[in-house]
Every structure is written in structure tokens, then in C-alpha cells.
Amino acid sequence: MLLSFEQALATVKEKLGEANLNPATEMLPLDQIGGRVLAEDVLADRDYPPFNRSIRDGFAVRSADVSGAPVTLECLGEVRAGECSPSAVGLGECVEIMTGAPLPTGADAVVMIEHVRVQGSRVGISRAVAPHENVVRRATEATEESVVLPRGRRVGTGEAGLLASVGRTLVKVFPRPRVAILPTGDEVVPFDQLPGPFQIRNSNAVTLAAQVVAAGGVPWQLGIAPDEKKVLLSLVEKGLESDLLLLSGGVSMGKYDFVGQVLRELGGEFFIQGVAIRPGKPLVFGRVREKFFFGLPGNPVSTFVTFELFVRPAMAMLGGAQFESPIFLRACLGRPHRQKLGLTAFMPARVEVQNGEPVVNLVGWQGSGDLVGVAAANCFLVIHPQQTDLAAGDWVDVMPKEQGQVTSAK
Ligand code: AMP
Ligand code: MG
Numbered sequence: 483m484l485l486s487f488e489q490a491l492a493t494v495k496e497k498l499g500e501a502n503l504n505p506a507t508e509m510l511p512l513d514q515i516g517g518r519v520l521a522e523d524v525l526a527d528r529d530y531p532p533f534n535r536s537i538r539d540g541f542a543v544r545s546a547d548v549s550g551a552p553v554t555l556e557c558l559g560e561v562r563a564g565e566c567s568p569s570a571v572g573l574g575e576c577v578e579i580m581t582g583a584p585l586p587t588g589a590d591a592v593v594m595i596e597h598v599r600v601q602g603s604r605v606g607i608s609r610a611v612a613p614h615e616n617v618v619r620r621a622t623e624a625t626e627e628s629v630v631l632p633r634g635r636r637v638g639t640g641e642a643g644l645l646a647s648v649g650r651t652l653v654k655v656f657p658r659p660r661v662a663i664l665p666t667g668d669e670v671v672p673f674d675q676l677p678g679p680f681q682i683r684n685s686n687a688v689t690l691a692a693q694v695v696a697a698g699g700v701p702w703q704l705g706i707a708p709d710e711k712k713v714l715l716s717l718v719e720k721g722l723e724s725d726l727l728l729l730s731g732g733v734s735m736g737k738y739d740f741v742g743q744v745l746r747e748l749g750g751e752f753f754i755q756g757v758a759i760r761p762g763k764p765l766v767f768g769r770v771r772e773k774f775f776f777g778l779p780g781n782p783v784s785t786f787v788t789f790e791l792f793v794r795p796a797m798a799m800l801g802g803a804q805f806e807s808p809i810f811l812r813a814c815l816g817r818p819h820r821q822k823l824g825l826t827a828f829m830p831a832r833v834e835v836q837n838g839e840p841v842v843n844l845v846g847w848q849g850s851g852d853l854v855g856v857a858a859a860n861c862f863l864v865i866h867p868q869q870t871d872l873a874a875g876d877w878v879d880v881m882p883k884e885q886g887q888v889t890s891a892k
Contacts, residue, residue, distance in 0.1 A: 483756070486867070487791070487826040490757040491807065494767060494792050497753050498774070498799040505656045505802050512645055515637050517698045518655035519803040524631040527648050529621035533584040538616040541576040541598055541605055542567070542589035551610045557603045561586055576605055585617055592616035634804045636698065656802030661699045662721035663690045666707040666714060666732040666741060667780060685853065686730040686778075686785045693789045696884070697797045699726075709738035718744055722773045725800050728793060731780025734764045741777045745770055754792075758867065760827045761850030762788040767796075774800070781850035787828045787862065790885055810864055810879035813842035819872045821865055830859035833880055842880050859883060 485493065507521040536542065543555060560578040561567035567577050567586035576593075577586045585592070591611040599606040624630050630648060631641055637655070645653060665686050673683040684706055691701035704721050707714045709732060721727040732741040742755075750770035757765050761784035766777035776793055778785045791808050798806040813833045821827060830852075833842040842863055847855025864879035865872070872878060 484758045484763075485754055485756070487757060487759050490754050490759075490765070490767075490792065491795065493753050494796050495799075495805050497767075497769070498796055499805070501769075501774070503800060503802075505659075505800075507654050507656055509652050510655050512642065512651050512653065515645075515653055515655050516639075516642060518637050518658070519698070519798075519801050520631055520633050520635050520637060520653065521656050521802060522654040523629045523633050524645060524648065524650055524653065525627050526624040526630050528626050530623040530625075530630075530647075531618050531620055534620050535618045536579045536581060536583050536585055536592045536616060537618055538592050538594045539581050540579060540592045540594040540596075540616065541607070542571055542579040542586050542592055543576045543607065543611065544571060544573070544589060545591040545611050545613045545615065547574060547576075548591075548593060548607045549610050552606060552608050555605050555607060557600070557605045576607075590614060590617070634802060636798075636803050636806075659699045659725040659797055659800040660702055661694045661726045661728060661797065662702045662704055662724035663687050663694070663728050663730075664704045664707055664717055664721050665730045665780070666709060668709045668738070670706050670731070672706065685782055686780065689782065689786055690728055690730065690778075690789060693786070693794070694728075694797070697794045698801050698803075699797050707732075709740060711740050711744055714740055715744045715747065718748065718770075718775075721775075722748075722771050725773070726793075726797065727773060727775040728789075729775065729777045730785045731778075733766050733777035733779055742766060745775065745777070750775070758825045759787075759791070760823065760825045762791070762828075763825070765792065767792065779850070782853045783830070783847075783850040783856055786856060790881065791828075794885065808881055808885065810881050811840075812877050813840040813861075813880045815863075815872050815874055815876045815878045816841045816843040818874050819844070819863075819865065821870055821872075824867045826867060827865040828862040828881065829865065830855045831861050831863035831880065832859055833861050840880075842878065856883075 555576040558569040558577050561583045563580050563582035571586050571588035590613050597609040665684050669682050670684045671677050671681045694701040707717045729741050732739045748770050750768050752768040754767035764779045765788050778788045795806050829844050830847050831842050831844045833840050845858045861880040861882050
């Protein structure tokens, strides 16, 4: 039975959620955890900021003193970043302050240097400031012992910086899931080999390996399976030593499409057998011998799209992360588009900014085998089943072509 795109995604989430995935954990130094998933909550080691921090160069004042600006205040001295002011600010007084320095006792705001005139120890203030203006108050970002990064969060660039700022040099993380890649097809030859006139280079294995790495996994190439049951079966069995098995090709209705049969003979359970999407309709997803597998349709664009839609979220959960749905952004449709099918379509497109608005247009392509079309695209235009008649200017969904952060596998 054909599932809708949403039903299929919910199925992946549900099945992985039910599985008792218990990946081991390891402690890794900060410079090795890019793209890894945290296996522990990370707590603030102290308040953030640890003191009332000035975010401007200027003069620390009592806001009540400058409410009637212009006014003149008496300057008591200065406070630099990393220091603390020896003097408290009293009525009619101020202290010169640098960005990053702690606010002196008595002061509650900072007047920017641009709004003062200094004459000896007298400081003319031309503008009033509200209480706490140009100050980030102690503990407003995080209080000591509060969770700043939850278990299950993937460490990207910003997260790595946060780990450093809370002093975590060693962090508990989950291992990268190992993902076996098994392309099938009698016509498919290794990509570094000269193909015969009717043979095709194995591009899917290269695309999939790059996607696996980008999704935080370690690819494991199993070679190419012919459309022959016995060899296919033994390669599938080998692939089940990994955390996840990805097959490409051989999942349609053809006479030599043996992937489904082989998985069934091994006792596989099928949760998805066909999704109402284009490209990628014959997708299968299931479990065999406690391992999940995806049978991705062999057409290169189908393989690419179905990975982004379903395998990437599954890999996130296998790797200990929260479920990561594909993210659709919105853009304005450039040229009108009609579609008859009751499918969710993912069409190679380019989004470009025109007059300050993101405008999306389809690129020319010849269907799901056309990698040249995908290379010209920077996104996929997502057309939902009910959107049969789209006019120029309609807001539509687009899925960025590169979704995840690119990380390097070990
Ligand atoms: P299939 O899903 O096996 O029916 O294959 C669909 C189309 O994708 C066929 O035209 C295949 O030649 C092509 N194809 C299958 N596997 C690969 C691969 N690994 N690399 C590039 N093209 C492929
Ligand atoms: Mg085939």
C-alpha cells in the first residue's frame, strides 16, 4: 500500500522510536566531536554571563542620573575587560568602561562612547539610557548548573564554542552509525572503470557515501550486487553487520528486481513499500535480524531525494539524536506550475533572491535519472498533492539541497 509522504516519515520515526537502540558511548576531546551527538546533558559550570557585562565601550552610569540628559557627571576612573572597578558609582558619578568589563557597583547601565564628551574628569552625557541598557545581566543567558546543551543534540559549530565556554574539554558522545551501502544492478560498474556501451557507472554509492558522512555516519561500501539472488543475499547478510543497510536499485516491479524477495527470505519485516512521492515511489523500509534497512530506488535522483527525506532522519535517531525532520523553507514561485498527480513532488529547482524575495524556479531536467539537472539545482521545489495549479507569486515549500552540516567521518 502506498503511504503518503507524511505517513512514511511518521513510520520511520515510530519504528526507530520503538526500537531499543542503545548505542555505546565514548568520551572524546572537544576538537574531535564535530557532528557527534551528545550522550549527556551539558551543564553551565557557572552563571552566564558570570557578572553584569558591558556590551559597549562607554561610561557606566546610574540610569536615573542621566534621565534628564544632557547632563554632566564626574568620572571616577576606568574599568577594563578582565578587571573589576575599584570604585562604586554614586550619585552624579560614572566610570569609563570597556566592552566585556563588569559593571561597577552602583551603576545599572552604560552610555555608549559615541554619546559623551569628555573634558578632564567631567563627562557630558548627551543621551538618556534605560536601566540595564547596554548591559547583559549576570545569569540571564544561563544559571549555574542549568542544562545548556541537552543529550541528543548534535554538536555543530555553535555548540562546540558553547562547550568550550563552559569548560568542557572532554564530552560524552554517541558513536557515528556505520551505514552499509549496497548498490544493485547488472548494468552498474565501479565508477573508476570504463563502462561498456550499455553500462552505467556506480554514482549512487558515491552520492550515498557523501550523504552518510554529511548526516554524521560512517559509510561502508559493500561493492556492487548483480541482479542475482544468491550473491545479493550474501552481500545483504554482510551488510547486516552494520547499524543500517542501504540498498539502491532493484526495488521496483522488474523481473530482476530481487531486493524485496531477498530481504523477505531473510525474514525481513516491511514497514514501507511504496510512498506517494516523485521521485522515489518504490522506496522500501523495514527491519531484518534486528537491523533496519532501506531499499532506495536506483535512479540517482530518487536515491538522493529518498536519502534526504527518510534515511537522514533515521540516521539521526540511530546515532542517538532527536528525530530530525527534513526542513522545508518558503519561497515565491517564479513561473506557474501545474501538476496532475496526487503525489508529493520534489523537483530540482533554483532559489535566488530577486528584489529582496527568495524566488524559486524549476531547472530543466529529464526525470529521476538526471544528475545533470540536480547539479544545476540548489534546492528541491516541494509540491504537495493538493497543489495542482500553482500561480507565479504563490508561496511554496523548498527543501535545501544540502541539508546537514558536513562533518568528517573517522
Ligand atoms: P532500478 O531501481 O534498479 O530499476 O534502477 C533504476 C535506474 O537507476 C536504472 O536506469 C539504473 O541503471 C540506474 N541505477 C541503478 N543503480 C545505480 C547506481 N548505483 N548508480 C547509478 N545509476 C544507477
Ligand atoms: Mg536495477
